[in-house]
Amino acid sequence: MNDVLAIDGKQFHSRLFLGTGRYPNPFVQNQAIEASGAEVLTFAIRRVNLSSPDEDAILQHLGDKTFQYLPNTSGAKTAEEAIRIANLARASGLSNWIKVEVSRDDKTLLPDPIETVKATEILAEDGFVVLPYTSDDPALCYRLQEAGAAAVMPGGSPIGTGLGILNPYNIELISEQLTVPVIVDAGLGSAADVTKAMELGADGVLLNTAIAKARNPVKMAEAVKHAIQAGRLSYLSGRIPKKKYATASSTIDFISK
Structure with missing residues (x-):
């Protein structure tokens, strides 16, 4: 199938956005x-040497x-901080793509809705x-789409x-209502979580800790790649309705003698 993810006119065959932090080495x-097949890589700008991005310790290992x-x-x-950081990244030549993260609570790291929309x-x-990056509030996600987000x-x-x-x-509702891609980001811990996100209609997922901190990050990356494919195919195929009582998979025809 020619089932690609399109964002800002760019097409991606992989629906996995992969974080580059917290790996053993x-x-x-x-x-x-390599095992994940990811085409989009994300990283915190504060961890990158913006004065020499081509020689940065993080980026130089990507081949x-x-x-x-x-x-x-x-x-x-604050929104002002996020805007300043984004402009520094673009000025360094890294990218004009930016994942906005604004959080005031270091314990939960939940996004600040007002500052996120503003930024x-x-x-x-x-x-x-x-x-x-936002909470799973359908109204807020719609507001971010209206604010010009290329994906939520x-x-x-x-x-x-x-x-x-x-x-x-909420994830299913957001996926149904938005016209821009929906990428489930944060909190996923296994391939099963990834499949669930895709079956709910998400266009993709972003993972970092679930892969980087797995006992075997490489195998988990491969598992996630297949989980995305399975979940996407399941969603496109259309699951059967949930029912309260059993239905026989085959019927018995009684022959009258």
Whole structure:
């Protein structure tokens, strides 16, 4: 199937956005990236040497393959901070794609809705391809789409918790209502969580901790790749309705003698 993910006119065959932090070492990171098949890589701008991005310790280990970089504004507590960080990344030549992350609570790292919408609107008007990380509130996700987001990234659960999708109803509703891609971001802990997100209608998922901190990051990256494919095919196929009582899979015809 020619089933591709399109964002800002770019087409991707992989629906996995992969984080580049927390791996045991650069060698394992590279192997996991290869096994995942990911085409979009995300990283915190504050971890990158913007004065020499080509020589940065994070980016130099990615080899000569071409990836779409998605820097994020992790650490920003206001829209102004996120906008300043995004402009620094673009000025360094990294990318005009930006994942907006604005959080005031270091314990939960839940996104600040007002500041996230504000940053999204200003950056989109300034020519950035904005993918905001947000809560799973359908109304807020719609507001971010209206603010100019190229895709919206609702969290399944708080970042790094591995709790999976806490509110599948909302994720499904968001996927149904929005016209821009929906990328489930944060809290997914296993291939099963990934399949669930895709079956709910998400256009893709973003993972970092679930792969980087797995006992075997490379195998988990491969598992996630297949989970995305299985979940997407299941969603496109259409599941059977849930019913209260059993239905026989075959009928018995009694022959009268």
